[in-house]
Amino acid sequence: xxxxxxxxxxxxxxxxxxxxxxxxxxxxxxxxxxxxxxxxxxxxxxxxxxxxxxxxxxxxxxxxxxxxxxxxxxxxxxxxxxxxxxxxxxxxxxxxxxxxxxxxxxxxxxxxxxxxxxxxxxxxxxxxxxxxxxxxxxxxxxxxxxxxxxxxxxxxxxxxxxxxxxxxxxxxxxxxxxxxxxxxxxxxxxxxxxxxxxxxxxxxxxxxxxxxxxxxxxxx
Amino acid sequence: xxxxxxxxxxxxxxxxxxxxxxxxxxxxxxxxxxxxxxxxxxxxxxxxxxxxxxxxxxxxxxxxxxxxxxxxxxxxxxxxxxxxxxxxxxxxxxxxxxxxxxxxxxxxxxxxxxxxxxxxxxxxxxxxxxxxxxxxxxxxxxxxxxxxxxxxxxxxxxxxxxxxxxxxxxxxxxxxxxxxxxxxxxxxxxxxxxxxxxxxxxxxxxxxxxxxxxxxxxxxxxxxxxxxxxxxxxxxxxxxxxxxxxxxxxxxxxxxxxxxxx
Numbered sequence: 286x287x288x289x290x291x292x293x294x295x296x297x298x299x300x301x302x303x304x305x306x307x308x309x310x311x312x313x314x315x316x317x318x319x320x321x322x323x324x325x326x327x328x329x330x331x332x333x334x335x336x337x338x339x340x341x342x343x344x345x346x347x348x349x350x351x352x353x354x355x356x357x358x359x360x361x362x363x364x365x366x367x368x369x370x371x372x373x374x375x376x377x378x379x380x381x382x383x384x385x386x387x388x389x390x391x392x393x394x395x396x397x398x399x400x401x402x403x404x405x406x407x408x409x410x411x412x413x414x415x416x417x418x419x420x421x422x423x424x425x426x427x428x429x430x431x432x433x434x435x436x437x438x439x440x441x442x443x444x445x446x447x448x449x450x451x452x453x454x455x456x457x458x459x460x461x462x463x464x465x466x467x468x469x470x471x472x473x474x475x476x477x478x479x480x481x482x483x484x485x486x487x488x489x490x491x492x493x494x495x496x497x498x499x500x501x502x503x504x505x
Numbered sequence: 506x507x508x509x510x511x512x513x514x515x516x517x518x519x520x521x522x523x524x525x526x527x528x529x530x531x532x533x534x535x536x537x538x539x540x541x542x543x544x545x546x547x548x549x550x551x552x553x554x555x556x557x558x559x560x561x562x563x564x565x566x567x568x569x570x571x572x573x574x575x576x577x578x579x580x581x582x583x584x585x586x587x588x589x590x591x592x593x594x595x596x597x598x599x600x601x602x603x604x605x606x607x608x609x610x611x612x613x614x615x616x617x618x619x620x621x622x623x624x625x626x627x628x629x630x631x632x633x634x635x636x637x638x639x640x641x642x643x644x645x646x647x648x649x650x651x652x653x654x655x656x657x658x659x660x661x662x663x664x665x666x667x668x669x670x671x672x673x674x675x676x677x678x679x680x681x682x683x684x685x686x687x688x689x690x691x692x693x694x695x696x697x698x699x700x701x702x703x704x705x706x707x708x709x710x711x712x713x714x715x716x717x718x719x720x721x722x723x724x725x726x727x728x729x730x731x732x733x734x735x736x737x738x739x740x741x742x743x744x745x746x747x748x749x750x751x752x753x754x755x756x757x758x759x760x761x762x763x764x765x766x767x
Contacts, residue, residue, distance in 0.1 A: 299601045418510060420508065485579065485637055488763065
């Protein structure tokens with residue numbers, strides 16, 4: 286079994302690949318980093334990482350020829366896990382620096398945090414965007430991805446834009462930062478998470494392990 | 506709610522931790538990687554490594570350390586000390602650090618902040634400010650000077666104004682150390698912390714002076730800090746991260762308590 290991390294030119298993948306390798310070892314799953322577009326239907330699962338701007342990310346995905354093989358693999362039932370901007374790419378479009386079309390796998394939009402959100406602890410102060418730090422995952426429904434993760438557990442976030450899916454039933458967890466927004470999604474064979482599991486200590490590693498186990502179960 | 510952070514700091518010299526953590530079960534108390542793992546398990550929200558060697562030859566040693574830490578811990582970490590150029594930043598970030606911190610280099614050339622922020626993102630760039638109280642006449646509000654070169658040189662810059670300038674340059678966070686408080690364990694300089702955090706909108710990490718769990722809570726509630734940092738207090742096991750966080754939670758401060766154990 287091999288899980289493929291898609292390197293479409295996101296930059297530094299070291300932490301992501303480290304964390305996946307860390308959880309994959311005990312499960313006997315191989316982790317491959319693919320830096321050239323290829324057919325993906327043969328992999329057990331795909332990981333779509335992301336950092337930086339939505340527009341340049343989705344441009345890279347397209348220009349480097351990843352869109353077609355990814356859509357083909359997803360249509361064939363291969364599980365895909367989008368992380369941070371990788372999750373945002375699954376949606377229809379983003380308003381980050383202009384309008385950019387996403388992969389359209391999950392109906393919805395990627396919007397910036399609203400302007401002038403008051404800090405609930407010090408109402409005279411505004412919450413800063415980007416949100417950087419540990420915030421909570423409030424679970425909305427059960428899914429194997431969050432098995433064993435305590436409700437309201439903290440995970441590490443660093444972002445200015447948030448996913449607003451059209452269908453609320455895809456939302457596995459929400460996070461509060463001025464607004465309540467979707468921080469974990471699941472729809473069919475697609476999962477997405479806004480925080481950085483690779484930087485979220487035990488909670489993050491548990492989520493990655495859960496994803497790997499889900500993949501394993503599907504394969505058998 | 507976004508949690509307030511507790512951050513242990515490790516001072517590193519030639520790839521070795523200077524003030525070693527006193528753990529009976531730690532085979533090598535000077536090994537930064539082993540210590541990072543301990544703090545990760547104890548519930549640290551982030552780690553800061555300050556390299557006090559800062560010679561040119563030391564860059565490679567630091568990069569190697571960062572590579573190893575990145576393989577071993579799954580929380581964000583910052584590396585500072587001796588970072589003078591964009592290339593220095595790049596090497597540290599590529600090795601797996603989440604943020605770099607600049608201090609003297611930013612005073613000599615503030616544009617290093619904007620260049621780093623543009624290239625790597627504001628969230629990667631921390632500016633460290635070492636501040637010391639200026640002597641003022643009675644009745645005059647307190648003010649602080651910015652020092653560089655490990656606290657040896659007074660730049661004459663005003664700490665609050667400098668904080669605003671580096672925010673404008675695009676720094677994502679401030680690591681604000683009170684030189685008066687450092688090592689005293691008498692508490693953070695709460696007036697300094699409050700003056701700076703009210704003057705900027707970026708997160709301020711309070712540093713220098715922590716001696717009790719209540720000081721961490723003070724840094725947040727009275728100082729307005731987003732995070733509080735300590736070094737020797739944790740190294741010498743006077744307090745555990747857990748004790749600090751439990752105290753903060755009891756004071757109604759949102760902290761991450763689920764990171765312990767396992």
